[in-house]
Amino acid sequence: MECKVCRKQAERLGYCKLHAEAYQSIIENYSVWKKALGVSWKEYLSEVIKNSLTGEWAKEVAEHLAKEGDKNNVKIY
Amino acid sequence: MSCQGKTTICEYRAAGKTQIATSRYVELPMQKYTLVITEKPDAARRIAVALDRNHKPAKMSLSGVPYYAAQRDRRIVVVPALGHLYTVVGETNKRDFYPVFSFKWMPRFMAERGAARIRIWLDSISRLAKGADSFVDACDYDVEGSIIGYSIMRYACGNKEHLSKRMKYSTLTEEELEKSYAELLPNLDFGQVEAGKARHEVDWLFGINISRALTIAARNVSGRYEMLSTGRVQGPVLMFLGAREASIKCFVPTPYWEMRARVEINGRTYEVEHERTIETKKEAETLFNECLKKTGCVEKVASAEYLQSPPFPFDLGTLQNEAYRLFRYTPKRTMDIAQRLYLDALISYPRTSSQKLPPTINYRAILLNLNRFQSYKSLTAELLALPDLKPREGAKDDPAHPAIYPTGRMPERTLTMSEEKVLDLVIRRFMAIFSLPAVIQIMKARIKVGSHMFQLTGRKTLTAGWQKFYKPYVHTEEVLLPPLHEEEKVKVRKVLMLAKFTQPPNRYNPASLLRKMEEVNIGTKSTRAEILQILYDRKYVKNERIEMTDLGFEVLETLKDYCPAIVSVKLTRELEEKMESIQAGRETRENVLEDAVNVLKPALEQLRINEKSVGERLSSTTVKAKLEEKIVGSCPTCKTGRLIILRSKKTGKQFIGCSNYFKGRCNTSFALPQKSHVSATGKKCKCCGWPTVQVRARGKHMWELCFNAECPAKKRRKQVGMQGVPQTG
Numbered sequence: 010m011e012c013k014v015c016r017k018q019a020e021r022l023g024y025c026k027l028h029a030e031a032y033q034s035i036i037e038n039y040s041v042w043k044k045a046l047g048v049s050w051k052e053y054l055s056e057v058i059k060n061s062l063t064g065e066w067a068k069e070v071a072e073h074l075a076k077e078g079d080k081n082n083v084k085i086y
Numbered sequence: 087m088s089c090q091g092k093t094t095i096c097e098y099r100a101a102g103k104t105q106i107a108t109s110r111y112v113e114l115p116m117q118k119y120t121l122v123i124t125e126k127p128d129a130a131r132r133i134a135v136a137l138d139r140n141h142k143p144a145k146m147s148l149s150g151v152p153y154y155a156a157q158r159d160r161r162i163v164v165v166p167a168l169g170h171l172y173t174v175v176g177e178t179n180k181r182d183f184y185p186v187f188s189f190k191w192m193p194r195f196m197a198e199r200g201a202a203r204i205r206i207w208l209d210s211i212s213r214l215a216k217g218a219d220s221f222v223d224a225c226d227y228d229v230e231g232s233i234i235g236y237s238i239m240r241y242a243c244g245n246k247e248h249l250s251k252r253m254k255y256s257t258l259t260e261e262e263l264e265k266s267y268a269e270l271l272p273n274l275d276f277g278q279v280e281a282g283k284a285r286h287e288v289d290w291l292f293g294i295n296i297s298r299a300l301t302i303a304a305r306n307v308s309g310r311y312e313m314l315s316t317g318r319v320q321g322p323v324l325m326f327l328g329a330r331e332a333s334i335k336c337f338v339p340t341p342y343w344e345m346r347a348r349v350e351i352n353g354r355t356y357e358v359e360h361e362r363t364i365e366t367k368k369e370a371e372t373l374f375n376e377c378l379k380k381t382g383c384v385e386k387v388a389s390a391e392y393l394q395s396p397p398f399p400f401d402l403g404t405l406q407n408e409a410y411r412l413f414r415y416t417p418k419r420t421m422d423i424a425q426r427l428y429l430d431a432l433i434s435y436p437r438t439s440s441q442k443l444p445p446t447i448n449y450r451a452i453l454l455n456l457n458r459f460q461s462y463k464s465l466t467a468e469l470l471a472l473p474d475l476k477p478r479e480g481a482k483d484d485p486a487h488p489a490i491y492p493t494g495r496m497p498e499r500t501l502t503m504s505e506e507k508v509l510d511l512v513i514r515r516f517m518a519i520f521s522l523p524a525v526i527q528i529m530k531a532r533i534k535v536g537s538h539m540f541q542l543t544g545r546k547t548l549t550a551g552w553q554k555f556y557k558p559y560v561h562t563e564e565v566l567l568p569p570l571h572e573e574e575k576v577k578v579r580k581v582l583m584l585a586k587f588t589q590p591p592n593r594y595n596p597a598s599l600l601r602k603m604e605e606v607n608i609g610t611k612s613t614r615a616e617i618l619q620i621l622y623d624r625k626y627v628k629n630e631r632i633e634m635t636d637l638g639f640e641v642l643e644t645l646k647d648y649c650p651a652i653v654s655v656k657l658t659r660e661l662e663e664k665m666e667s668i669q670a671g672r673e674t675r676e677n678v679l680e681d682a683v684n685v686l687k688p689a690l691e692q693l694r695i696n697e698k699s700v701g702e703r704l705s706s707t708t709v710k711a712k713l714e715e716k717i718v719g720s721c722p723t724c725k726t727g728r729l730i731i732l733r734s735k736k737t738g739k740q741f742i743g744c745s746n747y748f749k750g751r752c753n754t755s756f757a758l759p760q761k762s763h764v765s766a767t768g769k770k771c772k773c774c775g776w777p778t779v780q781v782r783a784r785g786k787h788m789w790e791l792c793f794n795a796e797c798p799a800k801k802r803r804k805q806v807g808m809q810g811v812p813q814t815g
Contacts, residue, residue: 026643031336038338045366047340057338062587064337 013077014069024070031066035074051078113202119161121218122253123211125225127152128429129258130166133224134261151210158267165214167225171204173197174238174290179294184298185690187683189290191237191283195331203592209240221250223274224265227486228437229669230612232275233282250274255436256447256487258431259495278486281669285610288661289667289681292318295686298651299693300641301702304708307701312708314641315624318661319609319617321645321653324626324634326602330594331634339587343370346584347540349382349533350569350577358382358533358540362776367585373538382576387531393523396552398441398480399489400515402611403604405436405508408515411599412559413507416629418613423508424490430686431495433512437612438487441480447488449475449520455494456513465555469520477519491516514556521552526562531570535578542567587783593631607659625711636714640707648696649689657685665718718742718766719777721796724752729777740764742779742793756793758782764791773799 011018012025020026035057042053054075057063063071111806122137134143134154143156143164143248175197177188195204205797215221221243223235239247252271297315303309316324345360364370398404405424406417415423424436434447443449450470457466467474479489492513501509524679529544543566547553553560594602596618603614621627626638634642645653661681667673693700713730721727727746734741741758746752762783771778771792782788792799 022116027335027639030332034336034338038340041340041365047367059306060339060587062337062339064333064335064590066332066335067338 010081012075014066028066028070031064032074034067035070051075054078059065088258089126093713111644117161118219119163119217120220120222121215121243122162122164122222122224123243124164124166125169125231125234126429127166127168129226130164131156132258132260132429132431133263134162134164135251135291136258137267138262148210148213149206151207153210153214154293163214163218164224165211167211167234167238168204168207170230170234170237170239171192171208174286174531176294178776181298182302183737184295184302184694185686186294186298187291187686189287191241193241206676211238211242212244215246216241222244222253223250224253225278226435226437227252227254227256227275228435228612229278229282229285229610230437231314232278232666233286236274236276236279236282247274252488255435257434257493258429259493277671280675280725281665284665284668284675284678287675287679288665289318291679291686292316292652292683293508295690296321296645296649296693298706299697300644302374302699303693303701304704305701306697308704308705309811312705313624314476314704315620316645316652317620318616318658319603319613320620322606322655322658323599323603323617323621324638324642325646325653326654327599327621327627327632327634328605328639330591331639334590334593335562336693337590339589341367342586342588343367344584345370345373345377345538345540346582347377347382347533347535347578348580348582349540350579351570351814354568355579356542358542361532361539361541370583370585373465375767376536377538377578377581380578382533382535382540382578384570384572384574384576385534385539385574387529387570389527391525391548394551394553395520396478396513396518397556399443399491399519400512401480401482401484401489402436403439403600403614404441405490405512406600406615407597408511408559410595412511413504414506415508416596416618418596418619419504420508421612421615423505427505427509427512429492430497430499432497432509434489434491435487435491436490436729438484438489439482439611440484440487440489441482443479443488443491443519444648447491449477449496452492452494452516453520456492456517458496459751462513462517469517472520479519511559514559517555517704518552521555522549523548524551524553529567531567533576535581538657580647581780593633595631599632606655606659607662608655609662625715635711637707637711640703644700644703648692648700651685652689653791661685666683715765718772718779721746721752721754722776723754727752727754729756731758731766731779756795758793759791771797771799775796 010023012028013023014028015025017025021029022046023033024032039050039053042048042056048056054071057071058068122133124133127268130152131154134156135141137158138156139158142407143154145346146153147153154166156162164241171194172191173194174189175192176186193204193208194201197223221239223239225231225235236247239250252274253266255266255272293315300314301312304314322619343364345364347358348355349358360373364373396701399590401423402421406420409415409420410417421436421617424433427433428436453466453470456462457470460802492509525548527546527548529546531542533540533542544565546564546566547562553562561593599618600614609617621701625635626641627634642653651657661678664678664681666671668675668678716731718729719732721729721744724744726748729742730745732743733739740758742756742758744752744754758779759781762781764779767778767780769778770776771794774792774794774797776792776797778790778792780788781791
């Protein structure tokens with residue numbers, strides 16, 4: 010299976026090793042954002058994408074998750 | 087007397103016409119002499135000057151190799167090496183296979199391209215050795231110096247390693263060199279020699295085998311040769327660079343808030359900080375509202391004094407760190423500058439791990455010498471007035487050399503700006519270590535605004551102590567507070583609610599990476615700076631704030647997946663410790679080599695078994711990396727394409743074209759200078775903002791080119807050319 014972001018070999022959760030780490034970081038930090046600002050998952054992703062401090066891989070995964078959410082109309086959290 | 091000995095007479099006579107009194111040296115080969123080998127030509131000159139009884143040795147030349155003839159109680163010939171003249175090579179010349187575990191020591195000219203001069207050098211040393219009856223190794227007293235001296239004594243001088251004596255010195259001043267020659271060590275330091283041999287051999291085994299395995303795997307897939315390398319220390323360094331890079335690239339910032347207030351005390355405004363950070367916006371807003379229009383009240387005032395001890399003397403690592411902090415010099419640059427200052431006898435031997443200065447270096451004499459310099463006159467006078475000079479020392483020690491210290495000698499030539507800066511830094515540090523601690527007062531006031539506690543912190547230097555000697559290299563921010571009393575009311579002028587985000591970890595810079603390597607004990611003080619340079623040269627990392635490239639990541643991930651031992655910090659450190667034990671006589675070179683082969687064998691086997699997948703991963707990344715190198719920037723015409731350095735298949739000429747050309751969307755192109763190497767700089771033209779390229783042509787200086795024909799700078803230059811009058815603006 011290919012990584013959903015970079016098409017390298019996927020290792021877990023449909024991501025390669027490096028993007029899986031970024032995915033993990035996005036998931037873990039949502040609770041902090043939710044508590045701090047009361048944002049929804051979608052708002053969170055959009056904030057993370059536009060923040061200049063977000064790491065390159067985290068941004069790529071966030072962009073992918075945002076698109077995936079729109080496409081499938083998936084509601085996470 | 088051999089034929090070569092006679093040639094020496096001729097050479098002496100020939101040189102004597104211009105350089106020396108013929109009567110002194112014409113009969114030289116009749117009488118045997120002492121042959122002194124040094125590491126570098128500059129050191130040879132200084133040693134010859136120190137050893138000659140009139141301090142005027144004759145400079146001679148043999149087939150273009152300089153050497154010096156000095157007269158002391160007997161005749162002395164001082165000949166320099168050019169650093170390492172011998173190196174480790176494989177037993178066979180085949181380059182296309184691995185593993186390779188058999189090797190030998192050979193002259194460098196037989197193993198490296200562009201080292202032809204070494205042949206003449208070695209030949210000349212061999213010829214001079216034939217006229218000598220005693221031998222002295224005067225190379226730098228460390229592992230590398232010992233192996234340089236040993237290999238010359240053994241191979242070039244014909245097995246004289248057990249007859250040779252050893253000079254041990256830490257500065258190239260005449261007094262120390264004369265003392266060192268008078269008190270020669272009876273033997274070479276074979277512990278250091280064995281440790282040096284082991285280090286070179288182990289490094290060769292790792293470098294050649296892993297690099298070949300990676301290169302061959304990539305070539306077998308892509309059909310193109312692209313050098314991919316890693317070494318014993320490079321692997322672990324990539325490992326912690328990779329870990330840092332991954333944590334930056336996976337970083338997700340989280341919000342928090344800081345609350346500050348501007349309070350007025352005695353007519354002046356001070357900024358006070360809330361005692362903790364706030365995690366939610368709601369809480370921050372509540373706090374903000376509660377503090378508005380409130381008066382502050384000083385709850386508690388406390389002050390404390392503490393002593394700030396002088397810094398330790400410089401070892402190489404701390405000098406490199408400090409030079410980076412203050413002047414932004416890379417560790418390699420600082421090392422090179424320090425080496426030049428050492429060869430000019432201005433500072434002591436810089437490749438030292440010691441933070442100790444023994445009294446034998448004679449502190450008072452050095453300070454007296456420094457007292458002759460106008461800029462240090464008053465400071466040294468103050469230290470010289472002290473009844474007892476006692477330096478502050480660090481824990482690190484080096485049995486071979488003391489910490490870095492100035493000799494106090496006047497420079498014999500005009501120093502470059504960077505040399506002056508490093509010398510001044512060493513001198514001021516040396517003075518600072520004899521001084522008293524600085525006394526600092528910290529004052530803290532807790533101010534209650536509404537029901538919330540804010541803090542005001544002040545800092546005042548009561549006694550400058552050593553800081554006075556280390557100026558301008560020490561910077562302390564003084565925050566002077568007014569006298570405050572408990573229960574005192576203060577006016578709150580403004581309340582500030584600052585929304586902030588957590589920051590990603592800092593990237594390593596050359597100095598912090600060096601510190602990390604030192605901390606985990608991998609590499610040596612002399613090689614650490616070079617290892618970083620190799621990573622840059624191989625394009626595994628880029629930029630001053632070290633950023634790992636895709637290629638660096640792929641090499642690291644490949645090694646982690648198939649041979650984790652190669653990038654293991656623990657294994658590398660263990661090997662390092664064993665090599666250090668050789669020097670102390672607790673371990674043998676053979677055992678260490680065997681350990682290295684035992685680590686390598688399974689790793690290489692794994693790389694061989696997985697050669698295809700390793701090759702696929704690496705070749706696709708190298709192709710991508712090559713393409714990235716060619717990308718100059720985004721296309722200013724179509725805005726969506728990327729400008730790439732291309733070569734026309736038809737004419738063979740290089741030019742810059744838009745990537746959208748291949749899709750038939752944009753035909754923007756720019757001419758480039760031919761017969762030159764053009765590469766992207768990643769920088770923009772200061773005048774027009776277009777991307778620039780770097781042009782390197784044979785026999786010309788490298789230059790940066792803005793390829794925008796409409797660039798205002800170009801127009802201005804044209805106008806100047808036409809009018810013949812320079813214009814301003």
